[in-house]
Amino acid sequence: xxxxxxxxxxxxxxxxxxxxxxxxxxxxxxxxxxxxxxxxxxxxxxxxxxxxxxxxxxxxxxxxxxxxxxxxxxxxxxxxxxxxxxxxxxxxxxxxxxxxxxxxxxxxxxxxxxxxxxxxxxxxxxxxxxxxxxxxxxxxxxxxxxxxxxxxxxxxxxxxxxxxxxxxxxxxxxxxxxxxxxxxxxxxxxxxxxxxxxxxxxxxxxxxxxxxxxxxxxxxxxxxxxxxxxxxxxxxxxxxxxxxxxxxxxxxxxxxxxxxxxxxxxxxxxxxxxxxxxxxxxxxxxxxxxxxxxxxxxxxxxxxxxxxxxxxxxxxxxxxxxxx
Amino acid sequence: xxxxxxxxxxxxxxxxxxxxxxxxxxxxxxxxxxxxxxxxxxxxxxxxxxxxxxxxxxxxxxxxxxxxxxxxxxxxxxxxxxxxxxxxxxxxxxxxxxxxxxxxxxxxxxxxxxxxxxxxxxxxxxxxxxxxxxxxxxxxxxxxxxxxxxxxxxxxxxxxxxxxxxxxxxxxxxxxxxxxxxxxxxxxxxxxxxxxxxxxxxxxxxxxxxxxxxxxxxxxxxxxxxxxxxxxxxxxxxxxxxxxxxxxxxxxxxxxxxxxxxxxxxxxxxxxxxxxxxxxxxxxxxxxxxxxxxxxxxxxxxxxxxxxxxxxxxxxxxxxxxxxxxxxxxxxxx
Numbered sequence: 001x002x003x004x005x006x007x008x009x010x011x012x013x014x015x016x017x018x019x020x021x022x023x024x025x026x027x028x029x030x031x032x033x034x035x036x037x038x039x040x041x042x043x044x045x046x047x048x049x050x051x052x053x054x055x056x057x058x059x060x061x062x063x064x065x066x067x068x069x070x071x072x073x074x075x076x077x078x079x080x081x082x083x084x085x086x087x088x089x090x091x092x093x094x095x096x097x098x099x100x101x102x103x104x105x106x107x108x109x110x111x112x113x114x115x116x117x118x119x120x121x122x123x124x125x126x127x128x129x130x131x132x133x134x135x136x137x138x139x140x141x142x143x144x145x146x147x148x149x150x151x152x153x154x155x156x157x158x159x160x161x162x163x164x165x166x167x168x169x170x171x172x173x174x175x176x177x178x179x180x181x182x183x184x185x186x187x188x189x190x191x192x193x194x195x196x197x198x199x200x201x202x203x204x205x206x207x208x209x210x211x212x213x214x215x216x217x218x219x220x221x222x223x224x225x226x227x228x229x230x231x232x233x234x235x236x237x238x239x240x241x242x243x244x245x246x247x248x249x250x251x252x253x254x255x256x257x258x259x260x261x262x263x264x265x266x267x268x269x270x271x272x273x274x275x276x277x278x279x280x281x282x283x284x285x286x287x288x289x290x291x292x293x294x295x296x297x298x299x300x301x302x303x304x305x306x307x308x309x310x311x312x313x314x315x316x317x318x319x320x321x322x323x324x
Numbered sequence: 325x326x327x328x329x330x331x332x333x334x335x336x337x338x339x340x341x342x343x344x345x346x347x348x349x350x351x352x353x354x355x356x357x358x359x360x361x362x363x364x365x366x367x368x369x370x371x372x373x374x375x376x377x378x379x380x381x382x383x384x385x386x387x388x389x390x391x392x393x394x395x396x397x398x399x400x401x402x403x404x405x406x407x408x409x410x411x412x413x414x415x416x417x418x419x420x421x422x423x424x425x426x427x428x429x430x431x432x433x434x435x436x437x438x439x440x441x442x443x444x445x446x447x448x449x450x451x452x453x454x455x456x457x458x459x460x461x462x463x464x465x466x467x468x469x470x471x472x473x474x475x476x477x478x479x480x481x482x483x484x485x486x487x488x489x490x491x492x493x494x495x496x497x498x499x500x501x502x503x504x505x506x507x508x509x510x511x512x513x514x515x516x517x518x519x520x521x522x523x524x525x526x527x528x529x530x531x532x533x534x535x536x537x538x539x540x541x542x543x544x545x546x547x548x549x550x551x552x553x554x555x556x557x558x559x560x561x562x563x564x565x566x567x568x569x570x571x572x573x574x575x576x577x578x579x580x581x582x583x584x585x586x587x588x589x590x591x592x593x594x595x596x597x598x599x600x601x602x603x604x605x606x607x608x609x610x611x612x613x614x615x616x617x618x619x620x621x622x623x624x625x626x627x628x629x630x631x632x633x634x635x636x637x638x639x640x641x642x643x644x645x646x647x648x649x650x651x652x653x654x655x656x657x658x
Contacts, residue, residue, distance in 0.1 A: 062407060096440030103438040112406060113439060117430050123399020124431065130400055131407035134350065134386075141403075154426075157396035164391055319441035320475050322499045324527070324574050 005216070010282055011290065013055060013212055017047040017269050018287075018294045020071040023080065024243070026298050027070070027087060031247040035306070037089055040101045043071030045210075045242035048268035049174050050075035052215025053142055053235075056223045060139045062110045062128035064121030066174075067102050068241075069114025072144055078106040084301035090308035097311045098319065119152025121145055122171065126158050129167035129226075140168040140226045148179025150193045159200045159234065168226035170219065171234045174209065176241040181253040197234035209237025210268045213275065240266050327519060332375050332511040334485040335450075338492040339376065339412060341521045343383050346410060349496060351379060352388040352397055353414030353450075360389035372416055373452070373511060394424035398449065402432040402501070405447035410496060418451040418467045418505065432501040433476030447502070448495045453481075454507040454545055454595055455632050455643050464632035464639075466596035468543070469605070471503045472572040478502045478526060479573040483547035485515040487570055490524030497523060507545040507595075527574030531583070535565035538653050539583040541606050542568065542593035546644060550593050553649035562657050572602055580606060581614045588619035591652045593644055598626040620656035625649055 005013070024044035031040055043050070046068075054063070054075035065072040073083055078094060086093025087101050094106050105113035112128065115121055125143035132139030149155055150173055162169045173193045177184050190196060197204025203222070207214040215237055222233035240262045244251045251259070276282040329337065343349045357380040358369025370377020380387040390397040394415060401413035415421060421428065428449065435443035455464040472479045478500050482488040488506070495502040532547065533554050542550035547568045554564040565583050569576055584590050590610050594603035603624035610622060625644045633639050 064403070094440070095438060095442070098440050099438040103434075105439045105443070107406070107439060107442050112403070113435070115431075117426055120399070120426060120431055123396045123427055124403035124406070126396060127400035127403020127405070127409075127411075128407045131404040131409045134348075134404075134409060154395045154399065157391075157393040158399070160391060161393055161396040161400060165388070319437050321478070322436065322444060324478075324500075 007282070009055070010276060011286065013051055013216075014272060014282065014287055015290050015294065016051045016075055017212065017272065018290055019080065019297070020044070020047045020050065020074045021269060022294045022298045023070060023074060026302060028243060028247065030302060036087055038100050038102070040087070040247040041068040041245065042243040042247065043068050045240045045262065045268070046174055046176060047071060048212040048215050048272070049172065049209045049237040049239055050144070052212050053170065053172050053219040055216060056220050057110070057140070057142065059110055060137055061141070062112050062125065062139070063142045063144065064112050064125040064128070065114045065144050066121065066146060066149065067114060067116055067118070068146070069104055070101070072114070073104055073106065073111055076111045077109050078111050080297060081301045081304050082106070084305040085308050088305040088308070089310070090305055091311045091315070092304070092308040096315065096319070098315070119145060119149040119154040122155045122158030125169055126161050126165070126167055129162070129169045130165065132168055138227045140170065140223055142170045142172055144172045144174055146179065147173065147175040147177065147184045147188060147193060150196070151187055159197070159202060159232070162232040163200050163202055166229070166231045168229070169232040170222050170226060171232060172219070173234065173236040175236055175238045178241060178245065180245045192236055194234050194236040202232055202234055204234040204236070206236040206238060209239030210266045210271055212268060212272045326516040328514045329485050329517040330511060331485045331488050331506070331513045332373070334489040334517050335375050335492055335506065336378065337517070338489045338496070340379060340382060342493060342496045343379070343386060345521070348408060349410045349412065350386045350388065350404070351376060351412050351414070352390055352401060354390055354392055354416055356414055357387055357389045371414060373508065375511070376414065394420055395427060398424040399427040399431065401447050401449070402427055402445060405445045405501070406435065406443060410446050412448045412450060412496060415449055415451045417463050418453045419462045419465050421451065421467065428471070428477070428503070429474045433474045436500070437476060444499050445501045446499045448492070448504055449502070450504045450506060452508040453505045454509055455639055456509040458634060458636055458639060460634035461631035466505070466544075468503070468505050468572055469596050469601045472602065472605070473600070476501065477573060478571065479505065480526065480571050481505045481544040483544055483568045483570065484510070484513060485517045487524060487530070489517050490522050491570060493521055494523040494526060498526070505544065509545055510548070513548070524570070526571045527576050529567050529569045529576035529579035531565065531579065532568055533564065533566040535563040535587065537563045537587055537657055538589040538591060539565045539567060539580070539587045540591045540593060540649065540653070541580055542566065543572070543602055544595065546593040546595050549644065549646045550649055552646040553653065556646065556650055557653055562653060564653060577609055577613070580609065584610050584614045585617045588617050589656050590618070590622045591625060591649065591656070592622065593625045593649055595627065595644060598624060598629050601626060623652040623656060625652045
């Protein structure tokens with residue numbers, strides 16, 4: 001493991017994961033002050049999944065995200081200042097303040113949108129992959145979805161359609177153990193979500209989603225196969241959610257001490273740090289430097305977002321149609 | 325003598341001409357080729373009523389069969405449209421929209437607004453509407469008011485072959501998501517259709533008949549019935565104007581209001597359900613913006629608020645016909 005990534009890539013992987021963590025921890029704090037409107041769902045704890053998958057993607061490749069979409073945005077290269085401004089609902093946000101946390105997107109980066117509808121992404125990414133196939137540009141599409149969305153008909157239909165049309169798709173199941181407040185043991189009758197791939201004649205694999213290298217390697221193989229015309233893969237990453245379903249969720253459905261224990265034992269950043277330092281691939285100092293750079297960048301993003309202007313009244317009526 | 329084409333062939337010709345012109349136009353739908361994975365011929369059906377027949381031999385893999393899996397392939401059409409293609413997806417009967425409605429009203433319709441004007445979704449969803457086939461409650465509805473209700477969608481209801489070709493070409497070239505409603509009882513209807521491609525703009529109603537006493541606004545097949553009624557009424561000395569809005573979103577309010585300003589009377593004929601339908605919508609428009617011109621109550625000619633029945637006699641009672649339109653007009657012309 002790990003050997004195929006050079007130092008620059010390892011540093012990039014760490015930086016991306018750290019950016020996601022810091023971004024989410026900070027949004028958690030700022031949300032509690034009442035400055036951030038609406039519904040916010042945080043990705044902290046799942047950083048290795050978005051990072052391990054998106055490191056294989058280029059600008060041409062597309063991702064469809066979920067309501068828990070900040071991590072996917074950051075991993076796909078969306079500008080952090082524009083993201084934070086969007087979450088604050090400001091005019092300078094990546095969607096001009098009209099999308100917010102649940103619909104954050106940057107089409108120019110191949111990030112086709114967070115989505116307020118559970119299970120809406122897989123059909124859309126089949127279309128993105130179909131477009132790539134027609135263009136012949138070797139592009140791939142990745143649909144991230146949770147254990148909750150794994151039960152949606154749209155997901156099953158998309159697994160089927162992607163096989164029927166042999167589409168270059170990676171279905172990235174992020175199994176964080178909870179569909180809102182309902183445990184995966186209640187929701188999913190198979191041991192693994194990836195077991196369902198067999199029903200569609202599709203390769204299915206489950207990895208430790210808190211282990212960046214496990215995700216990176218499995219995703220790499222699936223994406224390589226997709227680019228070569230070998231069709232879709234269902235990759236399940238078993239991971240953990242450090243915050244509630246939404247900000248404000250008291251999480252009474254979780255065991256006492258569960259999150260604290262997960263943060264100690266299953267933290268993707270800690271696991272990564274141990275792996276790379278024990279093998280002498282990166283030093284702690286190198287990562288500490290990144291930590292302070294990331295913290296400064298998030299501080300700046302929050303300051304800019306708070307100072308940014310709101311949309312104007314005229315903005316209410318624009319962007320419904322291109323021409324009407 | 326200009327060439328005549330059926331409603332069905334006009335649609336087929338529009339698709340073929342746009343596919344010739346633009347490589348990004350693709351076609352997908354259940355049995356749109358007909359025969360994929362089967363031991364017999366390809367292009368066996370060309371859509372369940374043959375509207376896309378002949379496209380597969382011309383355009384090969386750009387015409388695709390799909391599983392009966394509407395959420396997946398309508399979603400895929402929308403996703404492909406977000407990524408530079410111009411898909412024309414056929415969703416056989418509008419009644420089936422229920423199984424994939426999220427992809428249409430929360431996804432396609434919303435991308436542009438939610439993403440701050442940075443998304444384009446040039447998808448066309450073609451679908452059959454309407455009664456007359458004794459196809460009963462799940463294969464006979466009109467439902468276009470439901471789509472008209474949603475900002476971000478454009479809704480097109482052609483009333484004949486000429487409109488079908490020109491409006492579909494506009495739909496394919498349009499960069500917003502368009503739902504194109506084809507009344508299945510008109511597929512065999514023939515009219516003059518130019519051979520060359522032409523696009524009819526959205527939001528421009530067509531004045532099909534000029535008159536002084538009553539304005540009749542009608543949609544789709546009901547335009548044909550309104551014209552029949554107007555003809556019969558003319559023989560009885562009642563002079564009607566017939567307006568075909570052609571698109572319900574955008575809606576050409578100006579032409580409707582100008583017509584009512586002239587005639588002072590309005591009958592709206594709509595095959596959709598009466599509650600929150602187009603008849604109610606047009607009535608509300610005229611009540612708000614044309615009240616002073618009205619010399620009589622607005623009359624809505626619609627089915628009753630019941631599902632389409634199977635029994636033929638009941639369905640004939642259900643659907644507005646020219647006799648009901650004539651009676652409605654006579655009731656307000658004293």
